[in-house]
Amino acid sequence: MRIGLISDTHGQLRPEALAYLEGCDHLVHAGDIGKPEVLSALEALAPVTAIRGNVDTGDWAADLPEVREVTLAGVRLLVLHDLKQLSVDPAAEGVRVVVSGHSHKPLAEERGGVLYINPGSAGPRRFRLPVTAGELLVSGPVVTPRIVDLLEPAA
Template sequence: MASHRSPSTATRIGLISDTHNLVRPEALRYLDGCDAIIHAGDICNPDVLDALARISPLIAVRGNNDTGDWAASLPTHARLTIQQVTILVVHDIAELGCVPQHDGIRVVVSGHSHKPSIAERDGVLYVNPGSAGPRRFRLPVCAGTLTVEGAQVGATFDSLLT
């Protein structure tokens, strides 16, 4: 599969959440070519992380369904800076624990709800890539991307199933 990298200085970050022990081949194809991957929790099995880490460097947080010794080493929050953009990752947005715009955070990535969404409030981009795991109710099976170029950031999410 061809790389998704453009010749610009943009960094493409794959976003995935709520896999619940299911690594769909469609998700692996979607994330192929990303510079890094963020998993926003509810992984449920370390094999999921192993599969994603074979594609790109991986940042993952623990979700409410991530239990056991393997999950104890995962943080509940992760903060990273890509180019000039600081990203905070948390599974459940209700457990944010800070006021992002006051802490220099430009993007908050979360999961938990299984509902994909992108919203900007007070200069902070809130992104939930939805669930890439087993279908829940009539919600779509999705993953997303962040594209960072300098201090600029954009987000998308896409259905993994047609």
């Protein structure tokens, strides 16, 4: 299973992001969506699990939770916008992957049997940070993360 990861679009869904996420079985947006049209465009590609970030205000975002748990291909994911607001011990809760956003800094690291992944920001460039998205490739119990720079040609 291929799970596409995107965050911090801030209302801008780049064609490079859509092209990268095409063919995913499921998509996860880790908040700061910016506009409901972003979710509509993602939903045209695959089912979407999305949470509300700190810039997601207004009626369109009212029903989005701040934290969401989803199980995909037998893997439990916990999705929240700001990792600093994590209020549970993911390992103790049986969570395999924590997906977050907010910092705009891409990250994928394993700690205590839990994969923490932030796909970075796929929206407007912030400072000198890259414009990125990510994916989780799930094959049985193996979860392989990948983060790509959407504006750099593939090597």
